[in-house]
Structure formats: structure tokens, C-alpha cells
Amino acid sequence: MAVPKRKVSPHRRGNRRSHDKLGVDTYVEDQESGELRRRHHIDLSSGKYRGRQILEPKGDF
Numbered sequence: 001m002a003v004p005k006r007k008v009s010p011h012r013r014g015n016r017r018s019h020d021k022l023g024v025d026t027y028v029e030d031q032e033s034g035e036l037r038r039r040h041h042i043d044l045s046s047g048k049y050r051g052r053q054i055l056e057p058k059g060d061f
Contacts, residue, residue: 026039027039030046045057
């Protein structure tokens with residue numbers, strides 16, 4: 001079984017874990033509806049993606 005020869009320092013351990021963080025979702029303003037939506041996702045209020053109707057528009061509750 002492989003066993004490390006030396007203890008991993010906190011600095012080296014932290015450098016390895018620096019990519020484990022969670023990123024913040026970015027939102028853009030939709031050109032047609034003006035509402036915020038995630039990039040490359042369907043606008044749920046209008047049901048459109050890149051100018052094409054994909055889903056039925058979501059009604060107000």
C-alpha cells in the first residue's frame with residue numbers, strides 16, 4: 001500500500017483544495033422580457049431560448 005513519505009504541509013494542502021470552492025451563479029438580463037435568467041438556460045417566464053419558443057409561458061400564480 002502506498003504511504004506518503006512526508007507530511008503534507010498546510011500550504012500545499014490549501015493549494016490543492018483551492019479549486020474545490022463553489023462558484024457563484026451568474027445571471028444576465030433577458031433581452032425580450034428584461035428579467036434575470038442564467039446564461040444558456042430557458043427563460044421560464046416567457047418559455048423562450050435564443051428567440052425560439054421552447055416551453056409554454058409560465059402563468060402568474
